[in-house]
Amino acid sequence: MMATTSADIANLEAIATRCRAHILRMTHRAAAGHPGGSLSEIDILVALYFSRLNVDPDKPKLEERDRFILSKGHASPGMYAVLAEKGFITEEDLSSYRVLGGVCQGHVDMKWTPGIDFSAGSLGMGLSFGMGTAIAARLDGSERSTWVMIGDGEMQEGSIWEAAMAAAHHELGNLTVFVDKNNIQNDDFVEVQMRMFDIPAKWAGFGWAVRECDGHDMQQILDAIAWADSITDRPAVIIANTIKGKGISYMENNPAFHGAAPNDEQLGIGLAELGLFEVGA
Amino acid sequence: MSRMAATRDGYGQGLLNISDDERVVVLEADLGKSTKSLHFRKQFPERTVSCGIGEQNMMLVAAGLAASGYKPFASTFAIFTERAFEQIRNGVARPNLPVHICGSHGGTHTGTDGGSAQSIEDLAIYRTLPNMTVMHPCDDVSAAELTRQCLDLAGPSYMRTARNKTRVLHENRIDDIKIGKGIVLRDGSDVCIIACGVLVDKALEAAEKLAGDGIDAGVVDMHTLKPLDGDLINRMAASTGCIVSAEDHSIIGGLGGAIAEHLSSNHPIPLERVGVNDRFGESGQAEEMLDLLGLNTGDIIEAAHRAISRKSN
Numbered sequence: 001m002m003a004t005t006s007a008d009i010a011n012l013e014a015i016a017t018r019c020r021a022h023i024l025r026m027t028h029r030a031a032a033g034h035p036g037g038s039l040s041e042i043d044i045l046v047a048l049y050f051s052r053l054n055v056d057p058d059k060p061k062l063e064e065r066d067r068f069i070l071s072k073g074h075a076s077p078g079m080y081a082v083l084a085e086k087g088f089i090t091e092e093d094l095s096s097y098r099v100l101g102g103v104c105q106g107h108v109d110m111k112w113t114p115g116i117d118f119s120a121g122s123l124g125m126g127l128s129f130g131m132g133t134a135i136a137a138r139l140d141g142s143e144r145s146t147w148v149m150i151g152d153g154e155m156q157e158g159s160i161w162e163a164a165m166a167a168a169h170h171e172l173g174n175l176t177v178f179v180d181k182n183n184i185q186n187d188d189f190v191e192v193q194m195r196m197f198d199i200p201a202k203w204a205g206f207g208w209a210v211r212e213c214d215g216h217d218m219q220q221i222l223d224a225i226a227w228a229d230s231i232t233d234r235p236a237v238i239i240a241n242t243i244k245g246k247g248i249s250y251m252e253n254n255p256a257f258h259g260a261a262p263n264d265e266q267l268g269i270g271l272a273e274l275g276l277f278e279v280g281a
Numbered sequence: 282m283s284r285m286a287a288t289r290d291g292y293g294q295g296l297l298n299i300s301d302d303e304r305v306v307v308l309e310a311d312l313g314k315s316t317k318s319l320h321f322r323k324q325f326p327e328r329t330v331s332c333g334i335g336e337q338n339m340m341l342v343a344a345g346l347a348a349s350g351y352k353p354f355a356s357t358f359a360i361f362t363e364r365a366f367e368q369i370r371n372g373v374a375r376p377n378l379p380v381h382i383c384g385s386h387g388g389t390h391t392g393t394d395g396g397s398a399q400s401i402e403d404l405a406i407y408r409t410l411p412n413m414t415v416m417h418p419c420d421d422v423s424a425a426e427l428t429r430q431c432l433d434l435a436g437p438s439y440m441r442t443a444r445n446k447t448r449v450l451h452e453n454r455i456d457d458i459k460i461g462k463g464i465v466l467r468d469g470s471d472v473c474i475i476a477c478g479v480l481v482d483k484a485l486e487a488a489e490k491l492a493g494d495g496i497d498a499g500v501v502d503m504h505t506l507k508p509l510d511g512d513l514i515n516r517m518a519a520s521t522g523c524i525v526s527a528e529d530h531s532i533i534g535g536l537g538g539a540i541a542e543h544l545s546s547n548h549p550i551p552l553e554r555v556g557v558n559d560r561f562g563e564s565g566q567a568e569e570m571l572d573l574l575g576l577n578t579g580d581i582i583e584a585a586h587r588a589i590s591r592k593s594n
């Protein structure tokens with residue numbers, strides 16, 4: 001873990017702002033996609049990719065790389081934005097989002113995009129896969145770690161809890177889960193669709209080390225990552241309290257922007273709110 | 282201009298049409314806005330069960346309701362019904378419980394979400410289950426009517442609906458729509474195109490173009506894949522001598538597979554299957570997917586020519 005100064009934090013925040021703009025442009029161009037969950041996850045993704053994960057854009061398949069699994073694979077614009085900022089793909093590739101033959105498929109896909117470690121899109125699968133890569137690292141005697149991002153709606157899938165139980169049983173200290181707790185799923189708020197009750201208690205009951213953080217506060221995210229690294233005898237989960245659509249006023253906490261793209265006017269407003277303006281738009 | 286509509290809207294309307302029957306219960310897995318069960322939910326929240334994002338649970342809750350005298354209708358995307366395949370197999374089909382499953386956004390026509398969301402195997406896998414009725418209507422009129430007829434079934438059913446709008450073909454023809462009975466949309470003597478779902482309209486287009494080349498092609502909407510309308514296939518086989526199947530689904534095990542099984546046992550004649558040729562889909566617009574995967578009008582026309590040329594004179 002690198003030491004973090006206020007300049008580092010400001011740098012991470014600047015990257016996250018650029019990523020937010022990518023997310024708006026990508027979904028706007030495709031007139032489809034999932035901006036809400038991309039904007040809620042993006043600060044965490046930026047923190048991981050720019051301060052923690054051992055990955056090399058020139059060698060995306062490097063065996064000793066850390067693994068990041070976006071289990072909520074519909075929130076792919078956030079993932080592609082980070083991969084572009086990191087240099088795995090180009091900024092032009094972002095315009096191929098949801099386009100026939102494009103590098104950036106609708107849902108993240110390990111066969112199509114360099115830097116993607118798992119083909120997701122069907123919820124509830126990534127944690128089990130991450131358990132597999134964590135066991136592989138242990139079998140290899142490797143220090144590499146696995147990080148999995150899941151949604152709070154996604155936690156309703158039973159398979160999440162099969163994996164949670166199994167990862168704790170196998171004491172996978174090299175596995176960390178981020179829960180993007182934005183309180184909204186597809187049709188409505190989580191409270192309406194399926195109440196989750198005490199989420200930290202659930203994970204603790206399954207044998208995990210549990211911590212909460214503000215998923216939009218860079219310092220808190222970095223602290224939580226360092227904490228997860230310090231847990232080596234069991235898997236760790238960070239419940240990140242986030243806001244769906246974070247950073248764009250009309251999207252914030254609005255279920256309508258789970259799976260709807262901004263129109264021309266909304267794109268302009270959004271970019272302005274980020275302090276950016278569309279060049280040549 | 283014909284009216285355009287999506288079969289998923291037909292399902293949503295169908296649920297409202299049968300809502301007077303108080304045994305009808307609707308189950309959702311966080312996709313009611315997409316499968317269109319949301320209209321029923323809005324009017325009858327007390328008879329709608331939200332199962333969260335938990336398809337495996339939903340199918341067995343439905344089974345329990347069915348075993349208690351209710352008429353459950355459970356929907357999610359076609360692909361995510363497959364998450365619960367074994368629950369459906371052992372908990373619904375084996376005990377022969379009248380659970381009615383609707384898988385929306387089926388096929389590659391679903392588009393830009395990409396391969397993970399495009400079910401091209403649902404019709405095949407549900408067809409393998411004893412007791413299961415399997416349907417894939419081509420328009421909202423037939424989707425609504427088939428949904429209504431599910432109430433008369435003693436056992437379970439699976440109906441695939443599609444996301445996108447296509448031409449409505451059965452306006453004012455409700456009396457022709459019967460589970461297990463194909464609908465002849467066009468008579469022909471040279472070849473018969475048997476299609477389901479979004480490819481029925483493409484089959485009609487193909488038949489019109491073939492007519493321009495002097496080829497007389499018939500078209501059947503085979504909205505029920507199981508039980509298959511073998512009598513109709515026999516009749517078409519006898520009158521045309523060759524058949525083309527067309528579906529937005531794998532050529533393995535779906536409509537083409539079902540027709541191949543039937544013909545080989547009853548009436549062995551040339552069959553050309555238009556469908557996804559043993560590969561996964563990818564992101565793209567609906568029409569682009571049909572072109573990429575060889576499912577469009579031109580592909581049906583070519584298949585018709587191949588089928589005709591294989592007839593032994």
Ligand SMILES: Cc1ncc(C[n+]2csc(CCOP(=O)(O)OP(=O)(O)O)c2C)c(N)n1
Nearest residue numbers: 037121122123151152153154184185186311
């Ligand atoms: C197995 C499965 N069922 C249903 C869906 C459809 N779906 C896509 S996103 C979504 C809601 C996800 O909510 P959440 O996990 O909270 O994600 P976020 O809010 O972060 O976008 C649903 C139901 C799916 N992708 N996979």
